Amino acid sequence: MLPTELAARYRAYIACLNAQHLQALGDFVADDVEYNGQPVGLHGYRAMLENDYRVIPDLAFNIALLVAEPPTVASRLAFHCSPNGEFLGLRTQGKTLSFSENVFYEFQHGKIARVWSVIDKAAVQAQLG
């Protein structure tokens, strides 16, 4: 797959997340996907997203930076959203927050097989005061 093709594939995955069209998640994510070293599988990955949608009603994934070198994609995602209740182990109480996630994905056979994500918890903590 060319870098441009891989980038397009990744953008389609993000569009799927923003549409909350989780029936199609298996088109983009492998059955045995690993997240930060944990073998969560497609089922666990979907459950993680469902929880995100529940905790963050206005969740939107915005690609700020995208680097593709097959089989790897690196993306900086920008969030501007209002988590309810507990988020990253912090009490957010509906406050609107701006923060980033820098995340790497390894694709296999056109699907995300491994994810290494770091969310900017320090930025969230600073905004919560």
Added chain:
Amino acid sequence: MLPTELAARYRAYIACLNAQHLQALGDFVADDVEYNGQPVGLHGYRAMLENDYRVIPDLAFNIALLVAEPPTVASRLAFHCSPNGEFLGLRTQGKTLSFSENVFYEFQHGKIARVWSVIDKAAVQAQLG
């Protein structure tokens, strides 16, 4: 610059950091470098590294993942080190910690001009208990 050339340039930058050869930092980092949206400049960037070396005597930068698509490099850096005193606003007291940094760099004229870094503070907090 080709992706392979940009990746080699980045590896040389990391070798410079690991050698603590800060006299050569200006070969890799632009005078007007921005770090996480702040115009720190080469002087501020060097001061940041000098502070890191002081707080973390066994600091070593290990490239776990590297994606290069000119002009951008994305890198996942793995750290296994023992910060003294305060690190990321946390009291670490010399405990050996393993954590990652997912970081993007924009190169201009062969030098790092903009950096967007997220360090896994949540992992550090979890290890400090």
